Amino acid sequence: MTDTAKAKATLEANLVELEGRLERIQRDLDEPHDPDSSERAVQMEDDDSLEGQARLVTREIASTKRALDRIESGEYGYCVQCGEEIRDGRLEARPEAALCINCARKG
Known part of the structure; x- marks a missing residue:
């Protein structure tokens, strides 16, 4: 079974990085457009x-927060669809994974 303390630390670090990325994107979106129409068109694109x-x-932030909630509730590492244990390798690669590989392939 996956080390939930390690998973929690990884998820929390990912969450900080994602929230920082979202903040930078929002800052870029909030910048006013150039009054030049050709430049403004590029900026709108x-x-x-x-x-x-x-x-x-x-969406990644929401998935990460749900994974942290599953850790707190003791449900982390189990597929939210079928209830089977999610393999450690999958959780190491995608610590926010909520589905086992079989259910993920079906969806």
Whole structure:
């Protein structure tokens, strides 16, 4: 079974990094656009990309927080769909994983 203390430390470090990344993205999005119309068009395209990144990072933050909740409740390391134990290798690679590899492949 996975060392939950180690997993918790990893998840907490990941959460700090993700929240910092989201903050930097938000800061970039909050910058005013250049009044030059051609430059503004490029900046708006960049904003679309940044908004997509923000959505992905927000989902990663939510997954990480749910994994930390599962550690606190004693449910970490078990598939939330079938209840089977998630293999250590999967949790080492993706400590926020909520599904065993079989359920992840089905979804």
